Amino acid sequence: MSNPPVGVPCACRNRCSWVTDRGHEPPSVGAAAARRLVRLATVLAVVLGTSYAVAQHGTQHGHDAVHGTAHTSPTRVFHLYATDGYHRTADGATLYIWGYSLEDVPGTATLPAPTIEVNEGDHVEIVLTNIGPSRPGVQRAAHTIHLHGLDVDQANDGVPETGPSARVGESITYRFTATHAGTYWYHCHVETVEHLTMGMYGALVVHPADGPGRAWTDGPSYDRAYTLLLSESDPAWSAAVGESRRVERTRFDPRYFFINGRSFPDTMTASDTHVMGHLGERVLVRLINAGYGWRSMHMHGFHFEVIASDGRPLPAPLLKDTISIAPGERYDLLVTLDQLGSYPFHSHVLLDNMNDGVYPGGIHTMVTVVPVGDPLELPHHGGHGDQADRVESDAEAVGGLEAVVEMAYDRFSPDVLTVPVGTTVSWVKVDGLGRVHAVYAPTFKSPDMRAFETWQHTFDEVGVFEYECPHHNAMIGFIRVVESAESAP
Numbered sequence: 001m002s003n004p005p006v007g008v009p010c011a012c013r014n015r016c017s018w019v020t021d022r023g024h025e026p027p028s029v030g031a032a033a034a035r036r037l038v039r040l041a042t043v044l045a046v047v048l049g050t051s052y053a054v055a056q057h058g059t060q061h062g063h064d065a066v067h068g069t070a071h072t073s074p075t076r077v078f079h080l081y082a083t084d085g086y087h088r089t090a091d092g093a094t095l096y097i098w099g100y101s102l103e104d105v106p107g108t109a110t111l112p113a114p115t116i117e118v119n120e121g122d123h124v125e126i127v128l129t130n131i132g133p134s135r136p137g138v139q140r141a142a143h144t145i146h147l148h149g150l151d152v153d154q155a156n157d158g159v160p161e162t163g164p165s166a167r168v169g170e171s172i173t174y175r176f177t178a179t180h181a182g183t184y185w186y187h188c189h190v191e192t193v194e195h196l197t198m199g200m201y202g203a204l205v206v207h208p209a210d211g212p213g214r215a216w217t218d219g220p221s222y223d224r225a226y227t228l229l230l231s232e233s234d235p236a237w238s239a240a241v242g243e244s245r246r247v248e249r250t251r252f253d254p255r256y257f258f259i260n261g262r263s264f265p266d267t268m269t270a271s272d273t274h275v276m277g278h279l280g281e282r283v284l285v286r287l288i289n290a291g292y293g294w295r296s297m298h299m300h301g302f303h304f305e306v307i308a309s310d311g312r313p314l315p316a317p318l319l320k321d322t323i324s325i326a327p328g329e330r331y332d333l334l335v336t337l338d339q340l341g342s343y344p345f346h347s348h349v350l351l352d353n354m355n356d357g358v359y360p361g362g363i364h365t366m367v368t369v370v371p372v373g374d375p376l377e378l379p380h381h382g383g384h385g386d387q388a389d390r391v392e393s394d395a396e397a398v399g400g401l402e403a404v405v406e407m408a409y410d411r412f413s414p415d416v417l418t419v420p421v422g423t424t425v426s427w428v429k430v431d432g433l434g435r436v437h438a439v440y441a442p443t444f445k446s447p448d449m450r451a452f453e454t455w456q457h458t459f460d461e462v463g464v465f466e467y468e469c470p471h472h473n474a475m476i477g478f479i480r481v482v483e484s485a486e487s488a489p
Contacts, residue, residue, distance in 0.1 A: 002074075004270075007008070011030075023126065025247050027340050028264055029128070032333065034327045036047050036460065038438070038460055039174065043126075045413070045485075047451045050133065057476070058380055074123050075124070075125055076123070076125070077103070077117050077126075077271065078124070078127065079104075079127045080100040080101070080102070080113070080126060080127070080145070081100070081101045081102070081103065081104050081108075081127070081129050081130075081131045082099075082109075082128060082131065082143040082166065082200070083098075083100075083101055083105075083106045083107060083131050083133060083136065084096065084097065084098050084099070084106070084107060084109055084134055084135055085098075085099060085101070085107055085108055085111075085134040085199075086107075086111065087110075087199065087233075087261065087262060088267060089192055089256050089356075090113060090263040090264065090355050090361060091263075091355045091356060091361070092217060092469055093166060093235065093256075094355065095111075095233055095235060095256070096135070096238045097109055097111050097198055098195060098198040099111055099113050099130075099198070099200050100145075100200065102114050104129070104131060106131050106133060107133075107135075109199065110261070111199045111258070111459045112199070112201055112202045112203065112445055113200065113344050114259060115203040115205065116204045116205070117205045117206075117207065118204075118206055118209055118296065119209055119210075120179065120180065120181045120206055120208050120209045121178065121179075122177070123175070123176075123177050124175070124177070125175050126145060126147075126174045126186075127146070127171055127172075127173045127174075128143065128172050128173075130142065130143050130166040131168070131169075131390070132168035132489070135242060135286065137243075138241070138242060139241075139244055140167075140192050141190065141191070142165040142166060142167045143187055143188050143200065144160055144163075144164075144172070144189050144190055144253075145158045145172075145174055145186050145187075145287075146187055146188070146189040147174065147184065147186050147204065148184060148186060148187060148204075149185055149310075149311045150173035150176055150204075152176045156175055156176055158186075158188075158189045159189045160189065160190050163177070165190055168285070171397040173222040176422070178206045179310055180206065180312065181206045181209075181215070181216040181217060181288075182205075182206055182216065182310075182311030182312060182331055183203075183286040183288060183311060183330040184203075184204040184205070184206065184311055184330065184429060185201060185203050185204055185229065186204050187200055187201035187202075187267055188200035189380045191429045193249060193292075194237070194249070194325065196290070196292075197234065197252075198237070198238065199233070201229070201231065201278040201290040201424075203227045205227060205286065212225065213333055215307055215334070216308070216313055219307075219313060220307060220334055221282070222282045222284040222334060223278075223281040223282050224276075224277050224281060224283045224284070225275065225283070226261050226273075226275050226283065226284070226285050227272075227286040227288070228260060228285060228286065228287055228288070228365075229258075229259070229288045230257075230259060230287065230289045230291055230295050230297075230325070230347075231257075231258045231289075231291040232256060232259070232352075233254055233255070234253050234254045234255065235255055235256070236251075236253065252292075253429055255353045255354075255356045255357075256355060257291075257347070257354070257362035258362075258363070259273045259362070259363055260273050262359050263355050263361050263364075264346075264353075264360055264362060264363075264365065265360075265409070265479060267364065267365040267366075268366060268378070268379055269378050271378060274365055274366075274379075275365065275366070275368070276369040276376045277337045277368075277369060277370075277376070278369070278370060278371065278372045278373075278376075279338070279339075279369055279370070279371055280336075280338070281337050282336050282337070282339065283334070283337060284332060284334055285304070285335065286331075286332055287331045287332075289326065289330070290327060292327050293325055293327065294325070294327070294349065295324070295347045295349060295352060296325075296347060296348040297322065297323050297324075297346070297347055297363075298337065298344075298345070298346060298348050299343065299367060299368065300321075300343035300345070300367075300456075301339060301343030302321070302335050302336070302337070302338070303308055303319050303320060303335075303342065304319075304320060304321070304334060305333065305335070306318040306319075306320055306323060306331055306332070307334050308331070309330070309408070310329060311330065317334070319419070322348065336369070338356035339369065339434075340369050340370065340478075341369060342366050342367070342368045342369075342376050343366065343367045344366060344367075345365050345366065346363060346365065346367075347363040348364070349363075358410065359410075379451065380476050381405075382393045401404060401420070401423050402423065402424050402426070402428070402430055403417060403423055403424075403425045404426050404427075405417060405426070405428070405430075405468070405477065406427075406428055406429075406430045407423060407427055407428065407449070408431040409435075410473075410475050411475065412427075412469075412475065412476075412477035414477075415476065416477070416478045417477070417478070417479050417480065418480040418482060419459065419480070419481055420439045420481070420482055420484050421460060421461065421482065421483060421484070422458050422459070423458070423459055423481070424445070424458040424459075425457055425458075425459065425479060426455070426456045426483075427439050427449070427454065428453075428454045429449045429451060429457075430452075435471075436450060437449050437450065437469050437471060438470055438471060439455060439467055440459075440468055440469070441466065441468075441472050458481060459481045461481065462482060462483060464478060464481075465478065465480075465481065467479070480487075
């Protein structure tokens with residue numbers, strides 16, 4: 001520390017009384033005062049040494065949890081493990097992925113990675129350990145964590161060209177202070193176009209210093225919050241990486257589109273993707289685009305306030321019902337649930353609404369508002385991947401006077417049914433979701449049918465009857481009516 005001009009008061013940490021031509025001179029003290037200072041210094045040394053030991057012990061032995069380790073120290077510690085895994089889509093396909101896990105077990109990567117939540121002012125440590133893939137023959141790649149939007153220093157930026165990367169068996173600790181409440185995310189920055197597309201990304205939320213409940217310190221309050229991370233996957237890339245083949249990076253053809261790793265209809269039955277609340281509540285929706293495609297997110301039934309962008313409050317909120325979000329961007333939306341009902345919230349980009357080319361799917365969910373005091377109940381559609389478990393038989397013979405055709409997604413099951421004359425056929429909507437189905441033919445038609453509703457028709461004439469659902473393209477079925485059960489094939 002350089003000295004101030006001679007003859008002026010000094011403000012250094014030694015609390016010198018004045019600066020003289022001999023430099024800093026501490027104030028003179030008597031012998032008794034000196035002894036008191038020595039005793040005080042000894043006590044402080046013991047206290048500070050104990051506090052330091054507690055902090056060090058907590059950092060080394062903290063629990064792995066999405067909210068970090070709780071200690072007497074203000075440091076929150078997270079442990080993430082880079083590995084591989086498998087992800088099942090809404091139509092039953094399986095994608096090989098790379099990602100992060102909370103478990104020190106190869107093959108446990110999740111899509112997306114765990115959400116990290118901290119409070120403003122927290123000192124944060126994220127310990128990344130590369131435990132390698134579980135799948136034999138797969139490249140044992142290095143990995144990093146880039147803290148997207150947090151303005152960390154170069155050493156903690158997670159870019160291998162300017163800092164360290166973790167090879168298999170190695171660990172890196174990233175350190176930062178959470179200075180701004182807001183919405184962020186993290187991802188691997190090694191061969192980013194490949195590692196990001198393979199699934200190495202997750203959300204990171206910074207709450208105000210006193211925790212959730214406001215968008216930022218002294219900012220607008222909310223009753224509920226949802227973090228919706230948008231992304232996509234190209235199965236060809238997934239297969240190539242899983243087989244250690246070179247990916248043709250000029251050909252990116254995503255077939256699956258996700259909200260928090262789920263596609264419609266699975267988004268309807270998950271508590272982290274189906275936005276729900278009571279009449280009059282305010283809901284904060286944090287949108288993150290972790291994919292490489294632009295999204296145009298539209299909410300039916302409500303205008304929302306756009307209150308923050310990329311982790312910073314806007315000077316004034318924007319009132320919108322549709323917002324475009326570029327790759328890497330984040331927006332915080334505040335919506336007041338001022339009317340009852342269920343309303344779609346989805347991307348208006350064509351391919352985003354498909355599962356491997358089949359509509360509807362992809363980035364589509366619902367906003368459901370119920371009366372105050374009513375339970376918030378998610379719909380049910382029979383379990384993850386149920387879309388792939390539909391009856392696929394081309395024909396089914398029924399020898400009684402009753403038969404059932406199930407309606408789910410975009411298919412009648414069975415879609416060809418042979419029955420004896422006089423049979424009553426029941427069409428049953430079995431997916432339990434908010435989509436509408438109906439049965440229409442020139443000689444018979446049903447009303448619109450919703451979750452678990454049934455409609456019947458009795459066939460008194462021999463013949464082949466073609467019918468369709470007017471709400472779903474190419475959803476067609478056939479009823480073949482024969483003279484008797486014996487003549488049915």
